[in-house]
Ligand SMILES: Cc1ncc(COP(=O)(O)O)c(C=O)c1O
């Protein structure tokens with residue numbers, strides 16, 4: 001149902017779309033526009049406010065970026081449903097204190113204990129992962145692509161691969177990267193064993209053991225393990241669930257410690273927060289690092305899982321001097337079993353190509369050919385479209401159930417894509433405790449202690465949203481909520 | 494034709510088989526037994542010298558180990574053909590001087606220039622590689638194994654792999670390792686992206702940047718690249734084409750420099766020399782390193798390409814304290830396109846598993862399942878048998894043609910397996926020059942400068958023996974010989 005926002009935009013120095021956005025935000029906050037309501041169409045906005053098409057579009061996208069609206073393909077913009085509005089968002093980090101000094105990472109023992117413990121319950125419902133369920137991937141089409149490729153060229157199995165990867169695959173990757181705002185040639189693509197090998201090579205190219213590397217906090221545990229295994233120091237920079245890594249805190253860290261060799265960021269659908277950095281902050285981050293001679297490693301495995309109308313850009317789109325090494329992966333978006341990753345290494349291209357060759361030679365050829373065949377067609381776009389829709393629904397339903405069944409004080413920020421939710425438990429409840437009780441109840445989650453070298457996130461959990469919503473999943477989430485309440489009671493006693 | 498060796502074994506303190514061996518060696522050297530002659534059968538030896546079966550067998554194997562006899566499956570032992578006897582063996586290295594001090598490696602520029610130059614002549618006959626031609630591998634059987642596996646379990650493409658590798662594959666590997674004298678459980682096997690990733694992980698597990706690592710000299714250029722990329726120092730130890738790394742020189746180096754963290758050796762069919770270390774030297778090397786607290790990394794990708802009646806053992810067979818990290822690969826013996834390697838890391842097992850996970854996660858599953866399916870059957874043994882026979886014939890024919898067409902002063906040692914010959918050019922002729930002229934004539938070889946951080950082997954070439962012998966190959970070898978003579982003349986002028 002359409003609603004009329006009558007507030008006249010205040011005259012000010014702000015761009016017109018921002019003035020209008022403030023008015024609509026007020027209308028949502030005071031209940032004039034309610035969750036689920038349809039936003040006036042772009043054409044209506046143009047007429048009502050006598051603004052251009054571009055201003056009307058900017059208005060909607062800005063409100064979407066800020067989380068007030070959500071776009072539904074072919075239906076327009078809607079005020080976000082807020083059953084989960086009962087849950088406040090995860091607290092924004094303080095940005096005005098210098099981050100803790102860099103420290104060598106000691107996360108591996110924690111991570112492998114968690115993984116090993118999880119594997120002891122193979123029958124548990126696995127909500128600890130970050131990938132979607134197999135049924136969300138184009139298994140049949142990929143299988144057929146592999147079969148076709150091996151029938152046509154069986155000697156791919158018995159001849160070494162092409163330098164830096166298969167030429168066709170690298171072409172498709174370069175073409176698809178345009179969607180992220182990256183302009184590059186196929187020759188710049190280096191194919192790797194997953195995104196994780198790409199991040200390893202990038203770090204080895206720009207830093208040495210003992211060097212300090214700035215990372216988001218919380219961050220993907222795998223990245224911390226890489227730093228640990230390379231003997232590098234992590235400097236954890238507070239990161240916002242809505243806008244990503246804090247530039248203010250990063251600047252403060254540069255001013256305070258001044259020895260940062262590189263920064264690793266996941267600008268799109270950050271793991272575990274789900275943050276997408278707004279364009280302005282991406283531009284500012286790229287410039288800040290370039291100015292300070294800090295190499296940027298962009299780790300971007302989740303971008304294609306966004307559910308915005310305008311696809312978020314890669315940070316690399318703002319790279320002007322080859323200072324950003326871009327790393328990506330198909331393990332989340334296309335095929336978790338194929339272990340295909342890739343990177344474009346800017347001014348470290350030659351060094352990365354050398355390191356890759358010395359570390360594992362060129363990737364196997366046939367999986368690249370099969371993936372390239374599929375990715376060159378519109379079937380790939382249809383797959384991504386479906387994946388995004390499924391994940392959106394799963395995220396929202398899980399968030400709703402969490403809101404309905406977790407005790408008061410629980411916090412959660414709903415991201416604009418991806419396959420995970422980051423949940424703050426009430427009362428500082430140690431998530432490792434919940435993790436263990438949940439496992440015994442047949443449910444696997446990821447405890448927050450995996451996502452930082454500090455104890456800061458020990459009362460958070462990450463819930464994977466990769467499974468289709470089902471009665472079993474519903475029961476598991478309610479069970480998790482009840483367990484949280486019980487443990488909280490127990491702790492309070 | 495049988496021949497009678499009448500020399501009576503001299504009475505001495507030597508074991509009987511050695512006394513007999515000396516007599517037969519004399520008979521070969523003085524022409525009583527001629528190249529191509531059949532050695533008396535084991536039964537005849539037992540009767541003639543009234544010795545036990547075991548002594549007769551020891552006699553034959555010893556002479557084979559020393560290169561006087563060759564075994565032909567199902568036909569017995571023969572005195573080695575010596576058309577190539579015109580060629581003296583590659584000079585044995587001096588072992589009584591301390592090796593040059595350890596140095597950071599700067600080989601990558603050389604290696605990649607050679608590779609890039611080679612790639613500019615894609616039509617050239619490639620004698621620069623170390624793998625066999627595709628027709629020597631069971632392409633169809635492997636293809637069918639992959640197809641079967643993906644038809645049965647297509648979701649392998651879309652689900653992550655198993656920790657440390659597929660359990661079935663690890664089982665087959667552990668079982669097959671018995672043939673190398675290695676006793677281990679499937680759990681000790683860590684699957685890697687080729688042997689090269691295994692060597693990387695092994696080095697990262699036992700040494701840090703700046704540390705000194707002893708290597709054979711000459712050695713596989715890929716190993717030097719790994720050291721370079723990891724910022725480690727290489728200490729080159731003279732290595733013999735007949736008995737492998739010099740233990741005397743290694744001991745001297747330990748005494749002189751005393752800071753050696755690890756030694757990397759290819760004890761079986763060393764690249765490029767083709768040396769197989771005799772059992773005694775393997776045992777001594779294992780003990781020497783254990784005594785001196787030096788980690789041993791055994792790189793063993795070629796063992797299955799031997800052509801001895803008794804398969805050479807892995808150095809790891811003498812490991813008593815977990816001090817030897819064993820690295821192997823199927824890229825030379827089964828499927829160069831599948832990039833399957835594996836390792837057993839002794840007392841560094843947990844650390845290597847951690848490094849592997851942090852570096853590239855677990856290997857893709859389906860290629861392991863396909864390989865395991867094939868390797869569990871006798872078809873794999875038949876394949877290896879055929880591969881060995883083909884390679885033996887190819888090596889011998891190439892050695893013959895080299896002997897017939899290269900100028901006097903050329904030296905060559907014929908190894909007991911593998912797919913390469915190491916040739917010393919006469920007159921110190923720079924092999925880089927021959928490499929370039931050969932490329933222009935449509936022939937690709939590997940210049941010796943790739944195989945050392947020093948200039949010691951700049952007048953050597955490695956010739957790949959992976960291709961079936963053909964008129965084209967014959968002409969190419971003769972052309973190489975003629976070019977060598979021409980360049981030598983030019984240099985002499
Ligand atoms: C941020 C981030 N980077 C990298 C990876 C690893 O990617 P891949 O599976 O392609 O190696 C993950 C996987 O969870 C991730 O979350």
Ligand SMILES: Cc1ncc(COP(=O)(O)O)c(C=O)c1O
Pocket residue numbers: 361623686687688689690713715759764792794821822823824825833834
């Ligand atoms: C001695 C040695 N080790 C390791 C390798 C690399 O093995 P892979 O192809 O399995 O990575 C080679 C290949 O030439 C080699 O000669």
